[in-house]
Amino acid sequence: MVRERLLDGTLLTVVDQLHKFEFGEHNILVYPDHDTLRELYARHCKKRLETDNEVVVLLPHYLTAPSVRYALQEFEIDVKRYEEDQSLIIMDAINTMFNPSTTDFLAYLRGLEARARAKKKNGLCVIADMGVFYHMRKIDDLVKYEASIPSKSELKSNLLCVYHKRDFDRLVKEQQETICKSHYREIQIRPERQM
Amino acid sequence: MNTIMVVDDERDILSLIEKVLKKYHYIVEAYSDSVKALASFLRDPSRYVLIITDIRMPGLSGTELSEKIWQKDPKKKIIFMTAYLAEEYRQTQLRVAISKRDIVEKPFSLERICDEVRLRLPVNT
Numbered sequence: 217m218v219r220e221r222l223l224d225g226t227l228l229t230v231v232d233q234l235h236k237f238e239f240g241e242h243n244i245l246v247y248p249d250h251d252t253l254r255e256l257y258a259r260h261c262k263k264r265l266e267t268d269n270e271v272v273v274l275l276p277h278y279l280t281a282p283s284v285r286y287a288l289q290e291f292e293i294d295v296k297r298y299e300e301d302q303s304l305i306i307m308d309a310i311n312t313m314f315n316p317s318t319t320d321f322l323a324y325l326r327g328l329e330a331r332a333r334a335k336k337k338n339g340l341c342v343i344a345d346m347g348v349f350y351h352m353r354k355i356d357d358l359v360k361y362e363a364s365i366p367s368k369s370e371l372k373s374n375l376l377c378v379y380h381k382r383d384f385d386r387l388v389k390e391q392q393e394t395i396c397k398s399h400y401r402e403i404q405i406r407p408e409r410q411m
Numbered sequence: 412m413n414t415i416m417v418v419d420d421e422r423d424i425l426s427l428i429e430k431v432l433k434k435y436h437y438i439v440e441a442y443s444d445s446v447k448a449l450a451s452f453l454r455d456p457s458r459y460v461l462i463i464t465d466i467r468m469p470g471l472s473g474t475e476l477s478e479k480i481w482q483k484d485p486k487k488k489i490i491f492m493t494a495y496l497a498e499e500y501r502q503t504q505l506r507v508a509i510s511k512r513d514i515v516e517k518p519f520s521l522e523r524i525c526d527e528v529r530l531r532l533p534v535n536t
Contacts, residue, residue: 250420250421277467278420278467278468278469280494280495280517308495308498310495310498311498347467347469350469350472351467351472380469380470381469382444382446382469382470382471383469383470385470386470
């Protein structure tokens, strides 16, 4: 991968960079622990919802929807209002990405993007925890799924596929390489103490 | 040693369960990393009288962990915890044969988890 498209840093560095990425990017982010992901959700959502006027879709797997809502509220995001006007959608990835298939998931995202346009939103931001594929024991499908999404497109949306480090490390080298090649940028958040 | 192994990737929940079980004088080993938990189990399976594990965990899920434990010791008692009981049954059909009696749905009270342990083990005094 091109060096400028590799990003390895602390949470704050990564969040700062995420805000600068262009629409149409399909990126991968590897996170070290659940607390880091909670904070990433909160910091990224705050900017996308309050400043950028976008629709945000969060598809957690290891974190429950209530715990994600709580994390957002801790950052003074008006979760109730944004969920009511459908600017913010928080759903368990298992129900979204496998209900009934990943093909339908892509159609679902296209529908959301059209709806965002109709609501005069500037775009769509999706953060999906790919841990759901491990849980369903569909690693081969995961690799195919990632490869089926263009790494860069003309869409007015950003798709961030997030992997817990322990899940990413379970993949064999060839799978890791295929998955990384399927994304425009590779991002890794380091725990603060390792920096 | 009659040790209870508790495995949960959410450290806060793990710590609460560990504390309450220790209060009742159980010997407890707590793991936030299921891969490390499995390694400890495989080193000395007979040490553990009961395993309490979350289902959704990165690295090695609770169901995968249980499969590996039961391969070594099919009679080992395991209590599963999940915040997604309906989804687990609908989407994954819980690939290992787990009795609903052995699943505790989150959120649960600490008393509930203690009751489940007491049903399976005598209280250590």
